[in-house]
């Protein structure tokens with residue numbers, strides 16, 4: 337059997353360990369695993385699940401979901417303050433990335449990435465046959481997007497797409513909206529802004545979509561909405577651009593159960609705001625605690641995670657030692673600019689305390 341040539345020299349996504357695997361390494365029950373490696377929320381939305389369970393017996397699971405996702409789209413439109421026509425629903429932001437790439441990136445096309453960033457931009461582009469070009473972030477301020485470099489490189493290579501992540505995973509940095517405006521105005525290729533962590537910083541490029549048909553904004557309910565397991569995301573774009581995405585998107589990628597849960601969640605945004613407030617308070621507390629450790633340098637973050645560098649010791653070893661305690665964080669050693677760096681998701685107060693005290697014991 338032939339495997340496509342794009343996979344001859346390809347570095348795939350590194351799958352996270354399952355909670356069962358972590359529990360086995362740590363020799364603890366699965367329920368005691370502390371998962372701070374996927375930037376998800378520590379809160380299980382029990383109230384929403386109770387509402388869902390009251391509705392679930394009536395759901396028409398014998399039929400495909402409404403292909404237009406009419407009701408869910410209406411709720412997203414109210415939440416974002418855009419028209420229904422500006423919205424494309426997707427099964428997770430990863431599918432959203434894929435839909436955009438399949439719409440605008442042809443074989444051998446160039447895709448510009450501001451790196452380091454979310455690895456799926458590179459992976460999905462390469463799978464489509466695109467060639468990625470990295471524009472490294474600046475050293476000062478740490479990990480700021482090199483806007484001039486992005487514009488210059490995109491023009492020089494006649495790129496068909498530029499990916500920005502705002503706030504950026506894994507650095508936690510933010511690119512001001514007027515800089516995004518500059519990029520979409522100076523380039524005529526697609527500019528994708530992944531706002532998966534929008535709710536933690538509150539600033540968005542939404543206001544630019546109507547004037548700029550080359551702008552795509554990606555959002556997800558996997559982070560602040562605590563619904564990573566339900567796989568609900570959406571793309572916001574100019575109406576004409578959104579219609580083009582409809583050529584590509586699969587007609588039925590969300591289940592009727594996820595759609596219902598998404599609607600319940602979007603009817604209760606005040607709950608999301610309370611969770612966000614909790615996480616931001618915890619993030620600031622964790623940042624201070626990490627700063628006070630002699631051998632740790634945390635970087636300021638506007639998202640629900642913190643990137644930090646070990647000034648002494650080795651991140652591979654620290655990763656392994658935390659794992660033996662049932663705590664999983666992301667080891668980023670080997671990623672460009674991130675030698676000896678790790679990323680920790682902000683969890684519940686109890687989880688954060690466990691992580692902080694184990695880290696202190698290992699490195700300080």
Ligand code: PMP
Pocket residue numbers: 374375427428429430431454501505530532555556557558564568569
């Ligand atoms: N974009 C970014 C920047 C992310 O960090 C993630 C998840 N780690 C995703 C997209 C994927 O999110 P989803 O669960 O919606 O597929």
